[in-house]
Amino acid sequence: MRTFATALLLAALLTLIACGGTSSTSSAASGPLAGNWQMVLLPYPQTNGSLSVSGFLAETNNTLTGSVQVPPLGQNDRCGGVASLTGTVSGQNVTFSVDEFGTTVNFTGTISSDNVSMSGDFQGMGGACQTTPTTGTWNAFLIPSLTGNFTGTINSTYMELLQGLQNPVPVAVSGSLSQGTNAGTSNATLTGTITAVGYPCFTTASLTGTISGQNVYLQIYDYNGEQIGRIGTPSSSENGSGAAPATVVVDSTGFSLLDTDPDGLFLGINTPGPCPPISPGPLTIDNGPVAFTFN
Numbered sequence: 001m002r003t004f005a006t007a008l009l010l011a012a013l014l015t016l017i018a019c020g021g022t023s024s025t026s027s028a029a030s031g032p033l034a035g036n037w038q039m040v041l042l043p044y045p046q047t048n049g050s051l052s053v054s055g056f057l058a059e060t061n062n063t064l065t066g067s068v069q070v071p072p073l074g075q076n077d078r079c080g081g082v083a084s085l086t087g088t089v090s091g092q093n094v095t096f097s098v099d100e101f102g103t104t105v106n107f108t109g110t111i112s113s114d115n116v117s118m119s120g121d122f123q124g125m126g127g128a129c130q131t132t133p134t135t136g137t138w139n140a141f142l143i144p145s146l147t148g149n150f151t152g153t154i155n156s157t158y159m160e161l162l163q164g165l166q167n168p169v170p171v172a173v174s175g176s177l178s179q180g181t182n183a184g185t186s187n188a189t190l191t192g193t194i195t196a197v198g199y200p201c202f203t204t205a206s207l208t209g210t211i212s213g214q215n216v217y218l219q220i221y222d223y224n225g226e227q228i229g230r231i232g233t234p235s236s237s238e239n240g241s242g243a244a245p246a247t248v249v250v251d252s253t254g255f256s257l258l259d260t261d262p263d264g265l266f267l268g269i270n271t272p273g274p275c276p277p278i279s280p281g282p283l284t285i286d287n288g289p290v291a292f293t294f295n
Contacts, residue, residue: 031059032115033089034182036143038213039068041122043136053098054213055085058184062089067186069212070100082186094118107138116142143248144255145179146190146211152257152292154265158201158275161283172197173292179211187212194220201267201275201286202228215245216257220267228274229267231259231290246290257292264289 039053055068064087071080087096092111097104109120119139153170160168173196180189187210195204202222209218209232220229235243246259259265267273268285275284 030182031062031089033057033064033094033111033118034059036145036182036188036211036213037068037118037140038143039138039140041136041138043134052213052215054215055082055186056182056184056188056212057085058182059089063087064089064094064096066184068098069186069215070098094120109138141250143211143213144250146177146216146248146255146257146294147179148294149176150174150257150292150294152290154196154199154290155288156199156201156286157262157288158267158278158283158286159199162200162278171199173199175207175292177207177294190216190218201273207231211248214248215243216248217245220265222274227269229265229269229286231265233261233263233266255294257294258290260289262289263287 034057036056037054041051041053043051051071053068053070055066057064057066064085066085067082068085069081070083081101083098083100085096085098087094087107089111092113093109094111095106095108097106103124105122105124107120107122109118111118117140120137122136122138124134151172151174154173155170156168159171160166173194175192175194177190177192180191182188190207190209190211192207193204194207196202202220204223205228206221207218208221209216215232217232217234218230219227220231222228232246233244244259244261244263246257246264249256249258264287266285266287267275271284273283273285275286277284
């Protein structure tokens with residue numbers, strides 16, 4: 001009888017595991033809207049163009065929480081920064097609020113059938129950061145995890161001077177990036193490596209940085225752990241103004257990381273820079289646009 005009872009208990013446990021066990025709890029903690037989102041707000045009247053909001057959402061039992069990076073909504077520049085987000089999901093309908101330092105912005109909208117985009121209307125009540133109410137429309141799209149191998153190019157100013165050519169062949173690079181877990185914060189970490197072919201400034205370097213929505217900032221470190229450069233220009237102000245990040249571009253074929261700014265990649269954080277000296281200067285730094293395509 002004892003052997004028979006043990007067999008029944010074992011069978012019950014196997015059945016529970018096969019049916020999912022307690023996995024429903026972990027699934028509910030990461031609903032279909034969990035992830036990295038890029039939002040575009042179009043205030044009415046559209047006097048200053050669109051506003052960019054980005055960050056990570058967590059979904060548990062149809063409840064949304066998260067943090068997003070927001071621009072200043074009013075004349076108080078210090079009101080831009082990181083704000084908390086809370087909301088709910090009902091079927092393909094979504095409502096949430098963003099609390100921007102005393103100004104509450106309420107969003108209502110619908111979710112696409114594949115759960116990768118949202119759109120709707122918003123209303124910002126008057127408050128500490130926005131002295132008058134504001135309304136408008138919004139849309140958002142899910143950014144895939146920036147994890148994987150990439151190949152690409154650097155349009156190097158240094159190589160232009162070194163070779164004496166106006167349009168030298170871009171430096172070919174390859175590498176990989178890995179995105180950290182979604183903690184419902186305004187960004188996630190990035191780590192990886194990059195290898196260049198025939199490039200005097202580095203052969204292989206390590207990468208660390210952050211991603212929020214489409215916006216990516218990476219620091220570049222050489223073999224001994226010293227920072228030698230960056231991709232994307234971070235802001236020097238409290239509210240994030242003046243930043244020029246690299247951008248994740250998503251299309252039907254996959255996704256890429258682009259920075260078309262002449263200083264998209266910049267090498268020479270410390271003096272002298274990592275490149276062998278060439279005249280004039282002597283020049284030991286480099287800069288130029290970058291384009292990485294993920295496999």
